[in-house]
Amino acid sequence: MSTPAPRDPVRDWAQSGVAALTGRPDGPPVIPPGRAATVARELADRITDASGGRVRLDGALLLSERAAFTERHRAGAISVGGSCRLLPTSDGWAAVSCARPDDPSLLGALVGADVDDDPWPAVESWLREHSGADLAERAELLGVAAGPVLRPEPPPVPPTPLRPRDVSGLLVVDFSALWAGPLCAHVLGLAGARVVKVETPSRPDGARRGNAGFYRLLHGGHESVVLDPAETGDRAALAALVAAADIVIEASRPRALIGFGLDAEDFVSRGGTWVSITAHGRASGRIGFGDDIAASAGLVAVDADGPMFVGDAIADPLAGLTAAALAMSMATDRPGMLWEVAMSAVVAATLTDDVAPPPYRTDGGWWVDSDFGPVEIAGPRRRELAGMAPESGRDTDSVLADLGLRR
Incomplete structure (x- = not known):
């Protein structure tokens, strides 16, 4: 087992690229609260051990990696990606996303x-006269990604990996989209697993419309299958593909999967590993995206003008790393495992009451004092691309034929 380097949350934040993405657009970078960057590095260490050294990642840098491709910058109370805002309510603050066409x-x-196309004036006016609880209730009812900025006390604890396991040669069937689930699948692929991405004709991965380089990074070397659960043959092929899998990754509410004829508990009872990534837990009806989830869990930076977003959709990569570490572990008392990764719980568990020192400017850059001395605040960095991301459905026939399946 590798020996982890000494950790200091301030240094980890400064080196992660996240601090550079946190703060007002015309102000200095801000060291976020808590120890999410440190947790990310600890998760990456576990992944390195489980893979026998095959996968070596800086987990802290993964938290800001998307911004290295999009080249977006900190924007204070507007998310780095631009689709989420922190707005005052009658009793505090709330995070509201407007990311989908609807x-x-x-x-x-x-x-x-x-x-019309700009809902923000009406939303801001309504929020000033309503509480965060009012927002949460209506948002869940309508399927809106929004919620009050709260800090749970005490923070919930996400699941902990058990005995490490080698995933090389295992079949991973990935139903997830956007960032958290695909990052988990990407890490498993780096560790030697065969990754098959599954989409439906009516709901392709929305990340395909995003930055092409970042999508290629997460999906390079994977296979793509498109199946329509509304078609009898495709539905049977979908069930057979899942039955052949060793690991399933999904980010859907349980009732949606049951509608596809898929049963997580049955899969686990037969010895499989099922990784379920949700915004707020499998029992919750709330939806969310990385920015509003992190903020509603309490991970925000604060100055005299109010709260600011921390990094770029940070709940996504943090949950993706957590899911990968869990998938690369196994229980000793049962053959299968259902890992429930609630993104809000993963974020909340990283929060602390420690106060970080303010950055200062010198030699043309921003620095901060850590337990290990002055550290320069680094910007996001990208890894080298390896392999091409498949077009949607490119491998449907070959994957099914290779597994001896028919549509």
Whole structure:
């Protein structure tokens, strides 16, 4: 087992690229609260051990990696990606996302107003007269990614990996999309697993419309299958593909998977590993994206003007690393495992009451004092791309034929 380097949250934040993405657009970078960057490095150490040294990643840098591709910058109370905002409510603050094509109309329904392409004036006005609890109730009912900025006391503890296991040669079937689940699948692929990405004709991965380089990074070397669960033959092939899998990754509410004819508990009872990534837990009806989840879990930086987003959708990569470490471990008392990764719980468990020192400017850059001396605040960095990301459905026939399956 590798010997981890001494950890200091301030140094880990400064080196992660996340601090450079945190703060007002015309102000200095900010060291975020808590120890999420440190946790990310600890998770990467576990992954290195489980893979026998095959996978060596700096978990802290993964937290800001998308911004290295998009070249976006800190924007204070607007998320780095631009689709989420921190807004005042009658009793505090809330994070509200508007990331999907239907979100403007959903936000209009939430606040009871007619909105065009810009729902923000109506949303801001409504929030000032309503509490965070009012927002949470209506957001869950309408399927809006939004919630009050709260800090649970005490923070929930995410699951802990058990005995490490080698995943090389295992079949991973990945139903997830966007960032958290694909990052988990990417790490398992680096560790030697065969990764098959599954999409449906009506719901391809929305990340395909995002930065092409970042999508290629996470999906390079994987195979792509498109199956329609509404078609009898495809539904049977979908069930057979899952039955052949060693690990399943998904980020859907349980009832949606049951509608596809997929049963996590049955899969686990037959010895498989099922990784379920949700915004707030499998029992919750709330949805969320990386920025609003992190903020509603309490991971925000604060100055005199109010809260600011920490990094870029940080709940996604943190949950993805957690999911990968869990998938690369196994229980000693049962053959299968259902790992439930609630993104909000993963984030909340990294929060502490420690106060970070303010950065200072010198020699043309920003620095901060850590337990190990002055550390320069680094920007996001990207890894080298390896392999091409497959076009949607490219490998459907070959994967099914290779597994002896028929549509």
